[in-house]
Amino acid sequence: MALFTIHVNGESKQVDVDADTPILWVLRDNLRLLGTKYGCGIAHCGVCTIHLDGDAVRSCAYPISAVGDKKIVTIEGLSEEGDHPVQKAWLEHDVPQCGYCQAGQIMTASSLLAQNPNPTDEEIRRAMNGNLCRCATYTRINRAIRTAAKDM
Amino acid sequence: MAKVKTHFNRRSFLKLSAAGGAGLMLQFSWFSALAKENPNLESAFDLNGYIKIATDGTVTIASPNPEIGQNVKTSMPMIVAEELDVNWKNVKVVQAPLNTDIFTRQLAGGSNSINQSWNALRMAGATARYMLVEAAAKAWNVPSSSIKVDAGVISHAASGKSAGFGEMAEAASKIEVPKEVDVKSIKDFKIIRNSQFNVDGPSIVTGKPLFGLDVYGDDMVYASIVHPPAFGMELKSFDATEALAMKGIYDVFTIDAYPEDFERGYFDITAFPKLIIITGDSTWRIMKAKKLINAEWMPFEEHTIKVKGFRGNATDQKVPTKIENTDKQYASMIALSKENPRQARKDGNPEKAFANAAKVIEREYTAPYLAHSPLEPLNFYANVTDDKAELIGPIQTPEYMEQSVAQRFGLSLEQIDIQMTRIGGGFGRKLFGHYLLEAAVISKKIKKPVKLIYTREDDMTFGAYRPMYHAYYRAGLDENNNLIAFHVKAGGIPESPLYANRFPAGAVDNYLAESWTIESNITTAAFRAPRSNFMGAVEQAFLDEVAELAGKDPIDFRLELFDRAIKNPVGERNDYDAKRYAGVLKLIKEKSNWGTPKPGLSRGVAAYFCHNSYVANVVDLRMENDKPIIEKVYCATDCGIVVNPIGAANMIEGGSVDGIGHALYSMLTVKDGVPQQKNYNDYHLIRNNDAPWDVETYFVESDVHPTGLGEPPFAPAIGALTNALYKETGKRYYHQPFMVDIESMFLKDEAAV
Ligand code: FES
Ligand code: FES
16 A cells, blocks of 8 residues: 555545556545546546546556656546536537446547547547447537537 | 326325435435435425425426436436426436335336336326315315416416415325326427436536446445356355455455345346355455456356246246357357247248249348446445345346345345436346345345445356347248248247247238247346347348349338238237338438438438337448448337437437447357457447447327337347448348358358258
8 A cells, every 4th residue: 555645626635545556446436536437447448538637548547656746637627517518518419328438428528629629520530439338329429529619 | 188097095105205204205315416406305295206396396206217328317207297287497306216116117128118107107297286286276265177287387367376386385295196187188298299408417427426336335345256257167166365365355255146946036147146255445456356366166067046937937947057159059050940940920821832932032140149238337235234225226127126135135125225326328237136136145244335346357257148149031022023921930049039920920921930949058138129139130131132132122112011011911910010110111211312322322221110119220331441431320210209309319329329339340259158258358349430420310200109219229220231231342241240250250160060
């Protein structure tokens, strides 16, 4: 066990965990930030996506010891009032079915738009390819991203 | 207006109230974020199990059924609100607890939630409305027939009196529940048929804890499983020394969730009743400890398990001792498909008709095991003591699992509280609640609350797959290219997908349907209506070939057959309405501009009926680097009244894309009983980049009782895909998944079989 100080959603948090613990489980088990989900544990489904210094990262395969002073943003910290353009577009298009993948989708989409405010359809599909949606809401996800792009 | 009988009684309300006090409807009370959003709930008045009205007029409606992504948590309360005549904006929705005294069929499955609860939901709303009106009539001393209700306001024109629901809530809660009530006529609907956003949308996009995996109780212990690596195996011995030496690991032990003499319920399917359990202080540590267990496994002996049928009749089921291999399974399916099967239906004289036919065509189709792979893996929270069981998590069949828990621990139903979280996908997998019972057994044993979590690998290799299927089709045309004979012979491991009375039964004079099965110890389970989804897909692919052989347009060919089934059906028992079937085909023809070629794209069409709904699809695609680029999918649906159009369209889009995805990419194989795909790196699900670019949905306008939406688009989407692929490549696809070369991998020697 070791003490780690990490920056999560603008706050500094101290956690006492094994050094190889993925950020995902620190968020969930230690900090009770439960919006970031577990789906595969091997960076193949995207439900655990967070921002690390703005980049979309699969938190299930990223050990806490490698975080250093990089800034973590989770779905809970994406916006104060749940009104990030991507979140708004998600509601406007009524994207979710079961909803389990959607926090991860939103985190990948918001990082994409931050880096490429006007992506082509092809760029959207490619950027979102690492985020599975077992309910297959892909068409709505992509529509919502196009709407959000207009809004950013 | 129509009258419906109410089935409420005072006793069931009292029980509901006594069980949890005023706050009972506020489930998952530690989800304090949600609790804060509903400050008025505690003091609200309970009109019946579904509806609570606070003095400020806020109406809280309990949604009875498990929410798995089919959007019932929005659509079911919409139906209640419609009959209550409240403004939807003033409605808050909460998930109801399991309570069989009040709610009917609290189950998510078979695309049946709305279909079977329609009347009960309308009755709940209408009853409460009646009680509010009666209360106002009493208070104002006017006849109730002169009182109007509109959007949560009760008014009496002659006296000019009016009151909000909140003002009458307390008085209404004391009115006797009527024996029957009037419900609205369909033309007066104001909420139903208007799109309402997913009630959980804001919570989902902000990451609120809604799912089973998000349940964290005080003093909770984390638990994971180690199960046999292969079907047909069981535990011989294990050594946990290394795992127990790990920091944060509490214990390693075995459980037997379903002892041999336990009479299992219909949904108690598990291939692995005996498990090694690891408990510890965090998810990561128990997951790491799993890898340190040294276990020895051995093949089990053939044995029988006692299983209650769906209707309570107990049977002994044989579990064969067998170590399965996918290639041998394909070989045995093909071998059996050539033997004498069980006849399920025969019309006319099929053999004679085939002998006389001018043209005969025969084809074979297969489909592999599929793993359900909901993104939320199996998990459950349990706190079980000697005299109570508290169970919280994702479950499609709470009613049935309550029975299993009662039987397993000798508890009465009153001692068991099952709370349903939002379900992070199930597709049938979470109908089978062994993981709920396992969590309960662990909690009882360690005398602590526990959260059981399957890893993705556990979830994928645990079984309860979509069965493997095979279908053989034969059709005969006369010299005028009329379909005069049709033969379907279908089977699978371990169940047959055949529906003997579905189309084209009823539209052909000479018809034969036959069935066979092969047993296995690999457990299988409902997977998005597996039989319909296989049969619909392959039948529609076959009919495309038959239409081509007849030199007819595929839509016209089908319409001809439906015409026959409408005017002069063959046989008495045909499980479809040919007019509605033809209706969706006509709608898709119009909306897709069928017959007008789209440059650079190839198109296919299909239609199918299941779960009482009719769906037709057209798929437009092209091949690029041997990969289908699906630019557009059109869907026309007849599911009766569309309760919530935006949610319904989401279902249809998802079902179509999911069907296409599985038909192209997904399969689970076994070698020496060991599942060969363990996680999403080797189990291929459709991803964003391969998904159809656009799905356009259309609904037939209808006043018919609403029916299923979850599953009906799956099969025709696959059919349309298959037929479009043929147009594009000139090649017919017979073996799912199409992007895997099943023939060279598994069917090479079949000529010799
Ligand atoms: S859980 Fe991290 S990518 Fe799947
Ligand atoms: S909405 Fe269910 S997995 Fe995406």
